[in-house]
Amino acid sequence: MARTVIEARNLSKHYNGIVAVDRLNLDIREGEVYGILGPNGSGKTTTILMLLGLTEPTSGSVRVLGWDPTRYPLRVKANVGYIPDQVGFYGDLTAWENLMYTAKLNGIPRQEARKRIAQALERVGLSDVAHRPVRTFSRGMRQRLGVADVLIKDPKIIIMDEPTQGLDPESARQFLDFILELKKEGRTVLLASHLLHQVQAVCDRVGLYYRGKKALEGTVEELARRVLGFAYRILVQVRKDARRLIEPLQRLQGVQRVEIKDDQTLIVHCERDMRPEVAQAVIQQGAQLLRLDMEMPSLDDVYTRYFQEVRHGRGAGG
Amino acid sequence: MAEAQVVERPVVREKEGSPWTGLWAVVAKEMADHLTSFRMYILEFLIAITAVGTVSAASSAIRSVAGAQPKFLFLKLFTVAQEPFPSFVDFLGFLVPLIAIAMAFDAVNSEFTQHTLARILSQPIYRDALLMGKFLAGLLTQFLIYGAIWLLVFGLGIFWLGVPPTAEEVGRALWLLVATVFYGGVWMAVALFFSVRFRQPATAALASIAVWLFFTVFWPMIASGLAAMIAPIRIGLPEEILAQARWLLALRRIAPGWLYTEILVALLRPEVRTLSIVLPFQLEGAILGQPLPLSQSVLLIWPHLTGLIAATLILFALTYISFQRQEVRA
Ligand SMILES: Nc1ncnc2c1ncn2[C@@H]1O[C@H](COP(=O)(O)OP(=O)(O)OP(=O)(O)O)[C@@H](O)[C@H]1O
Ligand SMILES: [Mg+2]
Numbered sequence: 001m002a003r004t005v006i007e008a009r010n011l012s013k014h015y016n017g018i019v020a021v022d023r024l025n026l027d028i029r030e031g032e033v034y035g036i037l038g039p040n041g042s043g044k045t046t047t048i049l050m051l052l053g054l055t056e057p058t059s060g061s062v063r064v065l066g067w068d069p070t071r072y073p074l075r076v077k078a079n080v081g082y083i084p085d086q087v088g089f090y091g092d093l094t095a096w097e098n099l100m101y102t103a104k105l106n107g108i109p110r111q112e113a114r115k116r117i118a119q120a121l122e123r124v125g126l127s128d129v130a131h132r133p134v135r136t137f138s139r140g141m142r143q144r145l146g147v148a149d150v151l152i153k154d155p156k157i158i159i160m161d162e163p164t165q166g167l168d169p170e171s172a173r174q175f176l177d178f179i180l181e182l183k184k185e186g187r188t189v190l191l192a193s194h195l196l197h198q199v200q201a202v203c204d205r206v207g208l209y210y211r212g213k214k215a216l217e218g219t220v221e222e223l224a225r226r227v228l229g230f231a232y233r234i235l236v237q238v239r240k241d242a243r244r245l246i247e248p249l250q251r252l253q254g255v256q257r258v259e260i261k262d263d264q265t266l267i268v269h270c271e272r273d274m275r276p277e278v279a280q281a282v283i284q285q286g287a288q289l290l291r292l293d294m295e296m297p298s299l300d301d302v303y304t305r306y307f308q309e310v311r312h313g314r315g316a317g318g
Numbered sequence: 319m320a321e322a323q324v325v326e327r328p329v330v331r332e333k334e335g336s337p338w339t340g341l342w343a344v345v346a347k348e349m350a351d352h353l354t355s356f357r358m359y360i361l362e363f364l365i366a367i368t369a370v371g372t373v374s375a376a377s378s379a380i381r382s383v384a385g386a387q388p389k390f391l392f393l394k395l396f397t398v399a400q401e402p403f404p405s406f407v408d409f410l411g412f413l414v415p416l417i418a419i420a421m422a423f424d425a426v427n428s429e430f431t432q433h434t435l436a437r438i439l440s441q442p443i444y445r446d447a448l449l450m451g452k453f454l455a456g457l458l459t460q461f462l463i464y465g466a467i468w469l470l471v472f473g474l475g476i477f478w479l480g481v482p483p484t485a486e487e488v489g490r491a492l493w494l495l496v497a498t499v500f501y502g503g504v505w506m507a508v509a510l511f512f513s514v515r516f517r518q519p520a521t522a523a524l525a526s527i528a529v530w531l532f533f534t535v536f537w538p539m540i541a542s543g544l545a546a547m548i549a550p551i552r553i554g555l556p557e558e559i560l561a562q563a564r565w566l567l568a569l570r571r572i573a574p575g576w577l578y579t580e581i582l583v584a585l586l587r588p589e590v591r592t593l594s595i596v597l598p599f600q601l602e603g604a605i606l607g608q609p610l611p612l613s614q615s616v617l618l619i620w621p622h623l624t625g626l627i628a629a630t631l632i633l634f635a636l637t638y639i640s641f642q643r644q645e646v647r648a
Binding site: 045049052053054073074075077078080081082083084086087089090091102104105106107146147149153218297 | 439645
């Protein structure tokens, strides 16, 4: 087992009576990509600020790499890179100068700093514009500069708040690739977002936040199983008369529900990957199989369903 | 990544606990900002042409009465005015607050508007270093600017008067430089305070200028009114007049501009022997017109300097408390 690098116990934050984060427990393991998901105002940013020691918790405790950020803020901040939502740079300084300032604040010697800055800018593809004032940068370039900025201190943990907000699909995808690269280097990544399919693409585990509480946690599959009751959907297409396949398919061990779309198409909801069994059953019934597809559960479905249930008073979750 | 592996301890780059970690990085960055900003170019240009204009007027006035006053010529460059223009120190009285406010009114709130604060504070530094760094950078920049202006004045003086300054004159000018920077420090602390309190730089600038206007324009009137109320002159006894004058002076000294004016008087006019109200019997034994040595003049302004520094410290402490409590998000 990898060790726990971020640990929160009963962490709460109240802003004059408003509960922003409510008795949160969090364990993030070394080397994983963890997604904090939740609607606006669910306490994602507040949690992050407490993990960094930028906001004092009202109660509860935090350990980052074994240190309490309120008592050892410098150690924690020297080892944790943070890309805030709407990451900002000094517009009149060039990209290079901005990064040099970060390096100096981290006490990195000048020679070493130059090397790291060159490498970081190269990695995010900003070498060509290194000496242009950041004021002239586009949103996407700033966001990439944000990645370069955290790479300067070579952190163990990187925390990003809404990293892909305002990026076009192509830039967003590129950004997600950065995240996967960072993970490959052995860094732990914590990201907060409400863009579900993006989180799904990179996160090993996600925590679903709602009104300052962590409502659900696990891999996307686990969440799907818990909220939707199934994890896999198999789409079956036959030449005709799909209706008569419903009953035999439903009898299969592990199938939860069979949904009919039209005369040719069925959707089989099942607990595990049952493509061979489903195919066999269809053939046995003498139907002509045209297509068999499996659809992974999507976080969007989990999310939508979960909040539907919350609104209807069910699904306290767990 | 899941298998067990020995993880090396993360690097600890700094001593935990020093609130000044990163201070010099902040100072260097902020000074570079000041020295390259267009705003400062304008103010530097303004103060430079003021210096050239007033000093040339003063030196021609001094030369026209040459021979009569061989002493402290260089100090007169600062104080002699040729009607209708004010002297250089008169200009300093309002240029210094202007420069100080211009340097600090957007010091902290611009970090919010540019969304840089959260990123900077997530570096291994304390908020103390950021605030102190900005303040120190402002003070050092003022030292540089005024130092350059003083050199300009002395250079022009040597050129136009044709004599070198004496050690005493240089010494007095240096003390004047120190006092000027501290005077700027008070106004910088005012502007820095508002830059923490108000998110809009324009609001902070206006508030700072309002405070400055209050002390330069309204405070003298209020002080006279208050003095007349506290120590009214009922029948015109000398004691009554004296009591009111004492109150008036004490009240006026609350304004930093008044303290600075008294400092200017003591440093640039060595023949001034006291800054309080002088009664005839106190002058007995003192040789009138005999200039004070520099050390005595410095003693005279010592309480004033301490007052300016104390005011700066109090304002800075208020700013600090308010900044510590602030949320980092914009
Ligand atoms: N400085 C503050 N004063 C008062 N309340 C605050 C403050 N900051 C945050 N809150 C409240 O705390 C709650 C959580 O806010 P937070 O910013 O953590 O949410 P979030 O999940 O990051 O939302 P978003 O997706 O919009 O970024 C909100 O209800 C917000 O109104
Ligand atoms: Mg947020």
